[in-house]
Each structure stands twice: as structure tokens, then as C-alpha cells.
Amino acid sequence: MAPKLGLSPEQVARCRALARQVSDGVRRETERFTTVATERTVLRLLGVDGVDADEVPVPNRVVASLQAAGKLARGAAVWMGSALARGARGVGEAAGLLSDPSRAAALVEHPRWREAVTPLVETTLTRIRANRAERERRLAAHPPDPLPLLYAIVATGNIHEDVVQAEAAARAGAQCIAVIRSTAQSLLDHVPWGATTAGFGGTFATQENFRLMRASLDALEPQIGRYVRLVNYCSGLCMPEIAAMGALERLDMMLNDALYGIIFRDINPMRTLIDQNFSRRINAVAGVVINTGEDNYLTTADAVEQAPAVLASQFINERLARDAGLENWQIGLGHAFEIDPELEDGLLYEIAQAEAAREIFPDAPLKYMPPTKHMTGNVFRGYQQNALFVLTSVATGQSIHLLGMLTEALHTPFLHDRWLAITQADTIRRNARHLAEEIAFRPDGRIVRRAHEVLSGAEGILARVAEGGLFAALADGVFADTRRPRDRGRGFEGVVARDPDYANPFLEAWSAAPAGATA
């Protein structure tokens, strides 16, 4: 689609250059560290799984024991390899040995540790490659999906009930199914294990739950003639572990945003930016589309005032994602339709912001979020707000459309709430199919002026962030008016300075590849 807003390519380029300064700063400040979650992820990718008698995941046991022995700085893979090279029969036995603090402390590094883990690394890389190829094969077997992709959430707390709801939504027309996580999961410093049937406000992300939902959506594919994308959340304290689980079970999309965890969950900035980089490396090779969380700035503050901060954050998130090897088609930058419906010309501002995001990030699968803040319990008004949201989404060529529920703010969606949302979006998408191609904006009109104003505002914010660096900006409350110092927040104790000889065979394999190349 040809640009319609007359935004200056030079100004956009200046914003990208500033974002690069920001991301370079982040890399300089984080590259000499690893985290407990990153090392647990390495163990999972090497095949460590399961929980012990106290329901503690084995990767947590091993990492805790290595950390207590002062050995984590070298990288968990070194010790797994050493345990194997010294005679442990298989990953399970090696993990058992490493879980014992005294035996872990006594373990001497084996000079050929790397040879011992290489076959395990290869097995995992092959599985992830195979999953990616399998997705591509399945998608290619059907006609292209109409855009925007309709994205529905299920959140019953019980994975078996989620399967029923997801199948109903997919049959009705949903193209992406997200299983929302239990509300406190982002703050857990471990990943629960096995199929789960009780959660609060959502269902725990576990590898078994991923597998169950994937199998159900795959079974549906021949019946409905479409591949249904499965979405989960790798954010919070276990960001890279969940990315790894998703790569192993062929999830297609992952919410993946450190800034969201920092600002809204008070997760330590260092911890989560380090974890984010590894999780995005995993998502990059797995062919996963990430979704970023800028929409959340708008639910807490004013959507008109915050638009420049959203755009600034999108530029930073784009650069951080590219640095982690993600290609543009994998970077689902987030934004939202959250302007007060009572505001005169509010719809024009929404169109301006959505069109600007489309033109500035032409190849990104933009993730557009529905109204939540101004949903009132008047379900009829809510349905009308959602109709304006869908129309804006279609008219500005958005890519991933999270369905708004008419009962937002009242209860977790009823089966028919979801159906009403899907049929509404499907009807408007069909009815306004080529609207975007027909629209031009007055060069001196309100929409064009607003888009220019937002871009200029974003450039100003980026200049400020680039000057002192992202950590200083977070401490100063530049985003969503929330101050987050770099040495405070949840999970800081899990940040570990790397040994000069730190090793992480997965990071090495993926960093060596040129950006975006399949590992």
C-alpha cells in the first residue's frame, strides 16, 4: 500500500538511528551477564525436564545448585557437559547429580564438556528446524489467510476446557488462539509442569498444555481447511524458558516484551532485558511471530497523550528484535484502540495513529488491541466501540487483530461473547475488504496533522532516551509515568555476571548466523 500520510522518510530514519543508539547501549550494559532463567532455558534445550518430589522443576534445582556452588557464571551447559563426560548416563542422571549441591560443588570441569553436549544441541536444533518447516508446510497447504488475522483468547484455567473453547472459536473463524496465562504466572520464577486444570484468570503455560492445545488445533485443521496459529506469553520471569517450550511444541506467536514486564510487573530491567534477548533468539530461529506490549501504555494513561511514547517504544522494540535475529515479518509491534469514545474526532486520531504505525513499519505484522479502558458494562455501546475498532483495523491494514469483547471488564468471555466478536469482525472485514485501497487523506487535514505530531513527539522521546540510555529512561519514568531503577524490581537476584569463559552453545549457534537466517 502506498503511503498516504506524507511522513518524512528522513525523520523516520532519524528515529531508527536513535533507536539503534538505545539498543547498542542496552547490549553494552547487559552482554556481560546471564540470568538464572537463561541458564534454565539452556538446560531445557539440552533436554532437562520434569519436577522433583516437591514439584520443583528440575532445571530450577540444577541452576540453584550451580549458583550455590558459584559455578553458574561459566554457563549451565559447561556443567551438564562435564557431568556427562565424567560418566553420567544421560541427561536425567546428569541433572540428578547437578541438583545435589555438594556433588555439583565437587564437579570438576571436563576439558571435553563441549563434545558431550554437542549431540544434545544438535537434536534440539533439528527439532526446532523441523517444527518451523512443519508450520510452513501446513500454511502452504491452504489459501492465504485474510487479514487482519482474528485473534481470540481463551482463559478458563482448565486446559481441557480451553480446548473446547478454542475449537469453538476456531470453527467460528478465529485464526489465532491465545491461551491466556494464570494472572500471577509472570511473577513465578519457575514454569509449572504437566497438564493443569486450575488457574486464576487463565491457564498456566506449561509444555504439556502447549502440546495438548497444539494437538487439538492440528486435529481441527483438515476439518476447517485452515491452519490455526497458537499463541502464548513469553514474558515475565521465565521469558526464555517459555520461548524454548514454544519452539519445541510449535507455537506460532509469542507475546514477548521486556518493557511490559518492567513497567507493569515491576520486573528488574537488567534481568528481563537479558532474558528477552535469549527468548527472542529462540523465537527468531523457531519462526515465531512476537507481539510487543505497547498497547498497555494506553490502558493506564491517556491514549492521545501517550501516542508518541507508544511509537518511540515501537522503534526501540523493533531494533532490539532485529538485534536478536528476528526478521521484520516476525515483529508484531503492539498498539491499541483506546481513545475515549466521548472525544470529538477520536476516531480520526485512532485512524491517524494506526495508519502511521502501518506506514512506519510496513513489513511488521502489527498487533492491534481492542478498547478496554473505556468499556463500561453497557454491552451495546461496547459492541459499537468494537465495530469502530474493526473498521479502523481494516481501513489501515493492520495484521493481527485481537478481538474486543462486548463484555470486556465484566467477566471472562462467554462462549457467545467470543462468537459475537468473531462474526462482527468477519462481517466488517469482508464488507470493507478494499476500503484501504480507496482511502486518501487530505494532505492538510486532521488525520495527516495528527500523524506528523505523533512522529515528532516520538522523535523527541527517542532523543531523550538515547541521550541517557534506556536504563536511565526507565528510572526516570519516561514510559507510562512509571519509574523503574535498574537495580530494583523482581528477579534482580537472578542476574549473574558471566565468567570471561562463559559458554552457551545455543546463543553461540544463533548469534553466529546472520540476522534472520534459519539456524
Place this chain on the structure above:
Amino acid sequence: MSAARPVRPYGDKKGDGAVQVSFTLPVAKTAAATEAAKRFVAKMGLREPYVTLAEAIAPAFTYFVVYGRATHDVDLAGIVAEEAPAAALGREQIDAELAKRFGRRLVVLGCALESDAHTVGLDAIFNMKGFAGDYGLERYHALDARNLGAQVPVAEVVRLVREAKADAVLVSATVTQNEIHVRHLTDLVDMLEAEGLRDRVVLIAGGARVDHALAKELGYDAGFGPGTTASRVAGFLLEELTRRREAGQWRP
């Protein structure tokens, strides 16, 4: 006893009892399913049930919209619905009165408890910017309004009440599943009581499914439902703290 005031729903003429209901039955769409929907609505006490929509929304689920006519009344005269008292003043007047009557900034904490991650309602009451044209508590000079955000442990709230010598605590409770919000709300009351702090703070609950009666039942001083503005809450704080001060229960 006052005179009876019977009332029933109004469609297009007085007394017609017109009601619209919508629901899903977990059965495939068949003629029998539609008849079942009709009978279900009849059992709700609605006459002449008229199914306007029967839609197969999934292989074993059918969504219905049904109209019917109620013949029963309720007596308005017999109803007492409690509402939290509030000063009928605007923000600036409330702010001025708070400053005048209490002589120091009143500490007001706001939070969502434990697993509750929702802050939209809380932010609407606290944020400077406010909601629906009504500025938030952070805008009040007489208040030291501290929005602690979501997922705050109950024990942490109690600790802050003690340390910050809080005058009031606002808890936002979003209904999710299993009535968990009720448990967290009562946990807070219990722990404040155990620590001897309950009488020192005005406790307010808010949320989409919270009302004044429920909040009182749970041991709170007031409850506010959806659409509540910050000045409504501030107006209640003014009334309640004034009452406490006059009763010698407020510590300067």
C-alpha cells in the same frame, strides 16, 4: 408502611413486562433445542417466549436471543438499597474541605491484591488524568495518593498501612474465577484486624462486581461499582473521615 409501588419491565407500554434474554445451550442446533430454549425462558416466568435468534455457534452449542413478557411485579416501596454516603461537592470543594478539616495530607493507598493483575479501574480512580472528565485522586492537594498497582501481596499492604500511617486503603477487585476476589478482600480485613490496624484506616473496595452491600458484608466501610468517579470516592472519604474525627477515632 408506605403504599405499595409495584413495578415491572416496560417495553412499549406500561405493564407489558417486555424482557430480552440471551444465552447459550450446550446442545446442537435443532428444532428440539429451540423448543428447549423456549421452555427454559417460560420457566423463568416469562410468557409468550419468542425465539428471535437460534445460531449454531459451535457443533454442540446454540446461542439464543429470546423475548418474553413478565407478569410478576416487584414492590419498590419495600426496597432499601444502601449507598455509600458522600458529600455532594465537586473536586475543588472536596479538596479544600479535606485540607481545612484535617490539616495534613491524608495518605490514601490503592492496590489490586495478590493474583489480581487488573489496574484499569484503579488507575481510573488514582491517575492524575482521571476518568470521564473527573480528575483522579493524585490531583487532590489534600491527599497523598499512592497507587501501588496490581498483584500487591496482602501482607505488603498491611506493612505499608503501618509504615505510611495510611488513612485509607482502596482495593480494586476484578472478578475472574472461583470468587477469588472475595477471598483476597477478606484476607486483608482479617490481617488488618489481627495487627490492630483495622480501625485506623477507611477501607474501600471497588470493582465491576462490587457494590456497597457486598463491601459492608466483607467488613469494608464502602463499596463502589463500575462507573464510579474519583470525586465520588473522595466525597465519601471526606464524610467518613469527618465522622471519625468527630467521634475521636481519627489520629492527626
